[in-house]
């Protein structure tokens with residue numbers, strides 16, 4: 001069975017992906033373990049070669065929310081519904097620490113290029129006063145530079161902004177809004193513990209439209225407790241009616257230690273069965289495709305040209321990215337690094353960064369300072385070896401409709417791995433879950449494929465991409481990716 005994937009890759013892997021949730025293990029492996037991040041002060045010597053693409057993307061975690069949603073296990077700080085966010089010292093102090101982290105991050109001049117994408121994720125970044133967001137953007141700009149046409153995204157929740165506030169964000173350069181709607185039914189919003197109701201959802205959509213935001217996304221969650229097919233269809237219809245340029249559809253992940261984790265068991269009432277979840281996934285795929293959206297990634301749909309450039313960085317061939325802020329992940333030069341998820345530890349991490357006591361050793365180990373040893377308790381880093389890199393590339397590429405580029409894969413990891421992968425997926429081409437394509441992205445049909453797979457030279461010359469079909473292959477993504485892992489590690 002399968003399950004849709006929720007995995008925004010931002011915090012751990014900067015945004016928990018949402019795979020079809022058949023088996024959550026693989027999905028969690030990405031989401032909860034960062035894709036490769038970086039120890040900010042790390043030496044550049046790693047087990048993989050230095051990245052050909054210096055990081056041009058930055059994820060910034062702004063962890064404040066009014067309250068914690070019942071499904072949420074992200075590193076957030078709940079401010080309470082009555083807090084005056086404009087002068088809240090918790091926000092001011094956090095932005096100060098975040099700014100210090102950016103400034104203290106060591107970047108080799110040769111690796112410093114202007115940022116092409118910036119993503120403010122949370123939490124609820126739209127709770128943060130614009131003047132504080134402005135100061136963060138200024139620091140980013142003076143440290144790295146910002147491309148004139150940089151995509152600057154911000155997650156915003158209904159009920160946390162009005163036209164005036166949104167216009168201020170736009171004036172600062174925010175040009176992509178990601179609206180966390182989740183559902184269009186008051187009872188579902190309430191049972192999820194959302195801090196807003198359905199009226200604020202409609203109001204937020206209205207504000208985004210009236211402020212002329214031309215590039216905006218809506219987040220929806222399927223498989224919520226008590227969610228019926230009729231409710232899901234209504235949410236999709238109202239989403240389409242609102243005309244966002246991008247839609248993210250996440251299948252509910254019931255995380256341990258959340259209220260939902262305590263109350264519910266996946267697959268058992270009031271949660272839908274796996275079969276019902278798969279129907280939700282298919283319904284989203286069909287309705288959004290019919291409405292003119294491209295299903296360009298397992299949980300992402302967009303109108304042409306409105307793919308999220310920032311998220312594409314995560315999925316595209318192991319590209320590097322910075323992560324700043326509580327719990328955020330980065331990936332630089334083949335090194336993954338996740339910052340501490342607890343505020344106190346994150347603050348001491350930044351202090352250590354400023355003091356220069358978080359240095360990694362040249363051999364890929366970490367130095368033995370006491371500060372760093374403490375840090376290791378709360379943060380994770382991980383030098384990515386070649387096998388892991390090969391798995392990361394498969395896992396990330398197969399999330400996308402573009403699929404795995406076999407030619408670059410052969411160059412990076414060798415021809416025998418490509419042959420193994422092509423053979424392991426052969427039965428799934430016959431069942432329609434995996435599609436083999438030539439250089440012009442034309443599908444190689446069954447009879448022809450049979451012959452090509454018998455001849456290594458033809459494989460090399462004729463097979464250019466493998467992708468998962470939509471929706472059947474995407475729905476089976478966890479199993480299919482696990483198969484690839486088996487082939488890579490054997």
Ligand SMILES: C[S@@+](CC[C@H](N)C(=O)[O-])C[C@H]1O[C@@H](n2cnc3c(N)ncnc32)[C@H](O)[C@@H]1O
Nearest residue numbers: 006008071072122123124180219250251252253
């Ligand atoms: C970091 S969250 C965005 C936070 C934003 N304040 C919000 O909740 O709207 C990014 C998106 O991940 C999705 N999400 C978070 N936790 C999830 C879970 N346990 N299962 C499925 N989707 C989840 C939601 O759709 C959310 O909008």
